[in-house]
Amino acid sequence: MICWWVTPSPAFVEEMHELAITQSMFNLVLDEANKAKAKKVKKVNLVIGEMSGVVDDCVQFYFELFSKDTIAEKAELSFKKVPIQAQCKDCGEVFVLKEFDWACPRCHNSNIEIKTGNELYIDSIEVE
Amino acid sequence: MEVKVLKNILSANDQIAARNRELLDSKGIFTINIMSSPGAGKTSLLLETIKRLKDRFKIGVIEGDISSRIDADRIAQEGVPAVQINTGGECHLDANMTGTALANMPLDKINLLFIENVGNLICPGEFQLGENKKVLISSVPEGDDKPYKYPLMFHIADVIVLNKIDLLPYVRFNMENFTKGVKALNQNAEIIQVSCVTGEGLDKWVAWLLANVTRPAR
Numbered sequence: 001m002i003c004w005w006v007t008p009s010p011a012f013v014e015e016m017h018e019l020a021i022t023q024s025m026f027n028l029v030l031d032e033a034n035k036a037k038a039k040k041v042k043k044v045n046l047v048i049g050e051m052s053g054v055v056d057d058c059v060q061f062y063f064e065l066f067s068k069d070t071i072a073e074k075a076e077l078s079f080k081k082v083p084i085q086a087q088c089k090d091c092g093e094v095f096v097l098k099e100f101d102w103a104c105p106r107c108h109n110s111n112i113e114i115k116t117g118n119e120l121y122i123d124s125i126e127v128e
Numbered sequence: 129m130e131v132k133v134l135k136n137i138l139s140a141n142d143q144i145a146a147r148n149r150e151l152l153d154s155k156g157i158f159t160i161n162i163m164s165s166p167g168a169g170k171t172s173l174l175l176e177t178i179k180r181l182k183d184r185f186k187i188g189v190i191e192g193d194i195s196s197r198i199d200a201d202r203i204a205q206e207g208v209p210a211v212q213i214n215t216g217g218e219c220h221l222d223a224n225m226t227g228t229a230l231a232n233m234p235l236d237k238i239n240l241l242f243i244e245n246v247g248n249l250i251c252p253g254e255f256q257l258g259e260n261k262k263v264l265i266s267s268v269p270e271g272d273d274k275p276y277k278y279p280l281m282f283h284i285a286d287v288i289v290l291n292k293i294d295l296l297p298y299v300r301f302n303m304e305n306f307t308k309g310v311k312a313l314n315q316n317a318e319i320i321q322v323s324c325v326t327g328e329g330l331d332k333w334v335a336w337l338l339a340n341v342t343r344p345a346r
Binding site for chain 1: 315
């Protein structure tokens, strides 16, 4: 019947999970630095949950590309990783999820609720 | 000096997603984002859904792939408007691409929109598109350990469709281990077992849609 074909990306480029995330992060950093009338961004403090699957080295790599010749060039990236933490809904125990073992370590039930691990935000930036 | 930011890194995408949602709401369109790894059965499930529901809903489909229009062509053959997005390398759809696709969709002629995301169990979970519900398709041949390996996707799904159950006698798949993993990550998501080949379970999938698609049919 009807079919439209949309190609928003102009070139065939291998892109990774972290590229779009780092681009958004970089844009936010520049935005906040400009609002603070900063001349230089020295450090970006990131909070990243383990559930996001973000690889620090990839973010670092892309950030260096994006920030070249900008006030954020050579800014240090700090990655505060948040583990996937759960709470047992039966006995209240709070614990970090281990690979393939998601039962409560105290009562061994699987009735758990994920509490942390999905974070992906900029906590602060350090500027001059 | 330290400048406190406390902003979600993907807030820019979320803002565009919110605008997409406003547009869809204004047109009375209920939107479902369908995600899975490549080959788990997103297009197959969509085709079976269209066959069963095209007299009840005015359906439109946005197809996301890195390249080709194979899926959009298959959908269009069912007489449903289909827009194909080729990301050219991006491994997920984002709100901006979705907005571009919406501009090419006859929004006044549909009331139920399916967005078939790029096949990927990692990135689509991060990016809001403006949808009302998120559907994750997992399939039997992928194995029962997928919730443990890809927790974010299983955590954020509104429903999990376990496809290819006709293959259960032929592959190692521990249903108890799979269910335990899903329930640990997501207390609210139902697991609907289906086979798009034999048709088993598709009535339950349709029942879920009828119970959860809250926009009135126009």
